[in-house]
Amino acid sequence: MKKKIVATLLTAVMAASALAGCAQKVDPNADTAASKEATEETTQDATKEEAKTDETAAPEEKTIESCEIEFWHGMSNKQEEVLTQLTDEFNSSNEYGITVTLVNQGSYGDLSQKLQAAAAADGLPDMAQAYNNWLNPYIDKVVDLSDFVATDFDNYDDIIEAYRNECSEFGFVHALPFNKSTYVMFYNKTVLDELGLEAPKTWEDLTTIGEAYVEKYGNAAWGVDDLAGFVEASLRQNGEGYVDATGALFNTDGGLETMTYIMDLYNNGLARLVGEDKYFSNVLSAQAMLGYIGSSTGASYITADGWELGVCPVPSNKESAAYCAGTNLVMFTQDSNKQLAAWEYMKWLTSAEATVTWAVGTGYLPVRTSAYESAEYQEFMASDVTATAAYEQSDAFFTSLASYDASNDVRTAVAAKMEELILDETEPQDALDALVEEINAQF
Amino acid sequence: MEKKSMKGWLYLLPALIIITVFTLYPLIRAFSMSIMLDYDMIHNTFTGYGLENYQKVLSDKSFHKALGNTTIYAVVVVPCSIILSLLIAAMINGTKKTKGLFQTIYFLPYVTSVIAIGIVWSWIYNSRYGLLNSIISFFGFDPIEWLNKPKYALPALIIFAVWKSMAFNIMVFLAGLQTIPKEIYDAAKVDSTPRWRVFLRITVPGIAPMIVYSYIMGIISAFKVYNEVYSLYGGKAGPADSAITVVYYIWKKFYQSFKYGEAAAAAVILFFIILAFTMVQKLVRKFLSR
Incomplete structure (x- = not known):
C-alpha cells in the first residue's frame, strides 16, 4: 500500500x-x-475588462420582487447589536419585502479569508463588509455601483470626500462607506495638566512634551498602534507622497525630514513600541505612558481610573493629515433583482438617519457631512471627547491607497521593517534607505 | 473470488473517498499549483508552467529566515521535550498514590486550547510582571524582555513549545512504562542496581519504540509549527517577524500576498523536507533494530 x-x-x-x-x-x-x-472563465484581464463594461442597468421604475439578501460582516458585541437593530428596522419597514440576513463571519481576518475562498469557489454572498486591499484579487466580482449612485442615491456629495475617493479608487464606484474610524491621539490629561502643558498640536510639541514627560516619569511618552499608518500620515503631514502602484515616493528631502522626526522620537526614548503589551490602550490605562495614536474606536478599551482621558487630533506639521480606517459595503450578487434589493439596504445603512444611529451606538464615525451636523450627533459629540477630536480633523481625512496588487504586502512589510529599524536604533538616513528598499522589493 | 473483492472494495469506499478528497487531491493540487506561473486561484488562470515559484521562494530572505527558525525549533524542541518527558514519566510511574493526580496535571496542556495557553505564557514572559522574570531576578540575573527583543523571540517560542509538547509525550511514555514487566525491575532490585542504571538499561530500552514514535511525530509537527507562534505573539510572527516559521510564511504568501503559486511551492518544499526527515529516521530505526 x-x-x-x-x-x-x-x-x-x-x-x-x-x-x-x-x-x-x-x-x-x-x-x-x-x-x-x-x-x-476567460483570462483575468478579459474578465476585468468585462466588469468595467458590464454595468448594471439603472432602475427605471422600481419594482423589486421580495427576496433574501445575505450580508457577511465582521462586527461583534455592541457593534453587532446596533447592526442587527438597523437591519431589523430595514427588514420590517421596506415596502418590497426584502429580508437581509446577517451572517457574522468572525474577525476581519476570518471574514477576508472566507471571502477569498468564496470568490474562488464562486460562492460569494450578496453583500459583505470589505477593505479595499482584500478585493484586489477579485475586484471583477464586485458590482459596479456607479449607475446606482448617479441615478438612485440621496446626495452623493454629502458623503465625506475621503470615503468617496476610497470607494472609487478602482476606477468605478465599488462600495459605500460604512464603519469608518480615524486615528486620533489619546492622552492622560491629568498628567499633562500636572506638567502644565497643552495637548500636542505639532511634531515639535510631541518632542518637547515628550521630553518633559520622560524627564519626570522615566517612561517613554508616546506610542502608535499602527506603524505603517503612522509613517504614511507623517509623510502626508510633511507634504510628501507615500507609495503608489510603482513603488515608494518618499526618497526625497521631505521624506528624510519625516524619517528623522519619527526615528528621533524612538531613538531618543520619547516613543516606544507596543511589544508584549499588544495594544497601547493597555499601557495608557496602566498610566505607564503619556499618550498614543490609535483608532477612534479604541476609546472603549481605555479605562481611565483615577485620571482623566484627553483626546485630540493627531499632531501635524506642514499640513494636517488624519488616517482613516474601517471597512465599506460591497455588493457581489449578479442577480439584477437582488442588486436592486441590496442597493435599497445599502442606501438605508448610509442614510443620514442610520449613520447617526450607527455612530452614536458604536463610536464609529458618520459617513455624511449632514449627519455630523445633525442635532442628534452634535448632542452626542458634546459629551464624547473622541468624537469631538475626530470631527475636528475631519477635513484632513485620507485613506491609504490599496487598489494595487502589492498593497497588502507593502502594509505588512512597512510595519515589520519599521519595527526592526526602531529596535536597531537606526539612523534616519539609513532607515529611509532601508524602508524605501523594502517597499520597492514588494513590487 | 470476484464477488468477495467487490465487497471488500465497497467496505473501503468511504475511507478511500475521504482520503482522495481531503488528502490526495490537495496534495496533487499543491504540486500542480506550485509549478503554475502567475496562478490566480480566484479565476483559475495562469500563464504557463515552470519552476519560477521555487526560484522566488528559495531566494526569498524571509523564507531563509523561516526555514532556519523552523529547523532550530525542531532540532531543539523535540529532543528536549522527549528527555524531560521521559524523566517526568519515570517519576510519575514510580509514585503509586499520586500517579493519577500527576497524570492529569501533566496532561492538562494537551486538552487546553493553544490560544488560551499562548495568552497565559505571554503573561509568564512579561518583562515587568512576568513569572519567569521574577524567577530569573530571584537568582540575581537581569530581567529579560522575552517578547520585545528579536533575539529572544525564538528561545521564548522554544521554551513554550517544549512545555506544551511534553503533555502528549508523557502520556505515551506512561503507557509504554506499563508494558515493562515488573519482574525485570525486581531482579534489578535484588542486584541492588543503582537507579540511574535501571533507568538507562531497563526503562529506556523498554520503551524505545515509544521514544522513536514520539520523536518522529514530534519532528513532523515541529516542522509544521504555526499555532504556537500565532498564539504567543497575538497573531504576529514575533517582533519584526523574528520568529517566522515555514507554515507562517506559507500562510502569509497565500492569504496576505495572494501569491498562490509561491505558497504552494513553499508547501511542497516543506513536504520534501519532512519526507526526507522521516525517511532518514526510518533508515536509522531499521539500522538500530538490527
Whole structure:
C-alpha cells in the first residue's frame, strides 16, 4: 500500500515535471489540469475588462420582487447589536419585502479569508463588509455601483470626500462607506495638566512634551498602534507622497525630514513600541505612558481610573493629515433583482438617519457631512471627547491607497521593517534607505 | 473470488473517498499549483508552467529566515521535550498514590486550547510582571524582555513549545512504562542496581519504540509549527517577524500576498523536507533494530 502511494506520488511529480518541461506560456483554456474550470472563465484581464463594461442597468421604475439578501460582516458585541437593530428596522419597514440576513463571519481576518475562498469557489454572498486591499484579487466580482449612485442615491456629495475617493479608487464606484474610524491621539490629561502643558498640536510639541514627560516619569511618552499608518500620515503631514502602484515616493528631502522626526522620537526614548503589551490602550490605562495614536474606536478599551482621558487630533506639521480606517459595503450578487434589493439596504445603512444611529451606538464615525451636523450627533459629540477630536480633523481625512496588487504586502512589510529599524536604533538616513528598499522589493 | 473483492472494495469506499478528497487531491493540487506561473486561484488562470515559484521562494530572505527558525525549533524542541518527558514519566510511574493526580496535571496542556495557553505564557514572559522574570531576578540575573527583543523571540517560542509538547509525550511514555514487566525491575532490585542504571538499561530500552514514535511525530509537527507562534505573539510572527516559521510564511504568501503559486511551492518544499526527515529516521530505526 505504502509503495503504491509513493508510486502515485512519483507519477504525479513526473507528470507535473513533464508538463513543466514542454509548456511555456500555455493558453489557459488548452491546459489539462485546470481545463474544466478554466473554460468557464476567460483570462483575468478579459474578465476585468468585462466588469468595467458590464454595468448594471439603472432602475427605471422600481419594482423589486421580495427576496433574501445575505450580508457577511465582521462586527461583534455592541457593534453587532446596533447592526442587527438597523437591519431589523430595514427588514420590517421596506415596502418590497426584502429580508437581509446577517451572517457574522468572525474577525476581519476570518471574514477576508472566507471571502477569498468564496470568490474562488464562486460562492460569494450578496453583500459583505470589505477593505479595499482584500478585493484586489477579485475586484471583477464586485458590482459596479456607479449607475446606482448617479441615478438612485440621496446626495452623493454629502458623503465625506475621503470615503468617496476610497470607494472609487478602482476606477468605478465599488462600495459605500460604512464603519469608518480615524486615528486620533489619546492622552492622560491629568498628567499633562500636572506638567502644565497643552495637548500636542505639532511634531515639535510631541518632542518637547515628550521630553518633559520622560524627564519626570522615566517612561517613554508616546506610542502608535499602527506603524505603517503612522509613517504614511507623517509623510502626508510633511507634504510628501507615500507609495503608489510603482513603488515608494518618499526618497526625497521631505521624506528624510519625516524619517528623522519619527526615528528621533524612538531613538531618543520619547516613543516606544507596543511589544508584549499588544495594544497601547493597555499601557495608557496602566498610566505607564503619556499618550498614543490609535483608532477612534479604541476609546472603549481605555479605562481611565483615577485620571482623566484627553483626546485630540493627531499632531501635524506642514499640513494636517488624519488616517482613516474601517471597512465599506460591497455588493457581489449578479442577480439584477437582488442588486436592486441590496442597493435599497445599502442606501438605508448610509442614510443620514442610520449613520447617526450607527455612530452614536458604536463610536464609529458618520459617513455624511449632514449627519455630523445633525442635532442628534452634535448632542452626542458634546459629551464624547473622541468624537469631538475626530470631527475636528475631519477635513484632513485620507485613506491609504490599496487598489494595487502589492498593497497588502507593502502594509505588512512597512510595519515589520519599521519595527526592526526602531529596535536597531537606526539612523534616519539609513532607515529611509532601508524602508524605501523594502517597499520597492514588494513590487 | 470476484464477488468477495467487490465487497471488500465497497467496505473501503468511504475511507478511500475521504482520503482522495481531503488528502490526495490537495496534495496533487499543491504540486500542480506550485509549478503554475502567475496562478490566480480566484479565476483559475495562469500563464504557463515552470519552476519560477521555487526560484522566488528559495531566494526569498524571509523564507531563509523561516526555514532556519523552523529547523532550530525542531532540532531543539523535540529532543528536549522527549528527555524531560521521559524523566517526568519515570517519576510519575514510580509514585503509586499520586500517579493519577500527576497524570492529569501533566496532561492538562494537551486538552487546553493553544490560544488560551499562548495568552497565559505571554503573561509568564512579561518583562515587568512576568513569572519567569521574577524567577530569573530571584537568582540575581537581569530581567529579560522575552517578547520585545528579536533575539529572544525564538528561545521564548522554544521554551513554550517544549512545555506544551511534553503533555502528549508523557502520556505515551506512561503507557509504554506499563508494558515493562515488573519482574525485570525486581531482579534489578535484588542486584541492588543503582537507579540511574535501571533507568538507562531497563526503562529506556523498554520503551524505545515509544521514544522513536514520539520523536518522529514530534519532528513532523515541529516542522509544521504555526499555532504556537500565532498564539504567543497575538497573531504576529514575533517582533519584526523574528520568529517566522515555514507554515507562517506559507500562510502569509497565500492569504496576505495572494501569491498562490509561491505558497504552494513553499508547501511542497516543506513536504520534501519532512519526507526526507522521516525517511532518514526510518533508515536509522531499521539500522538500530538490527
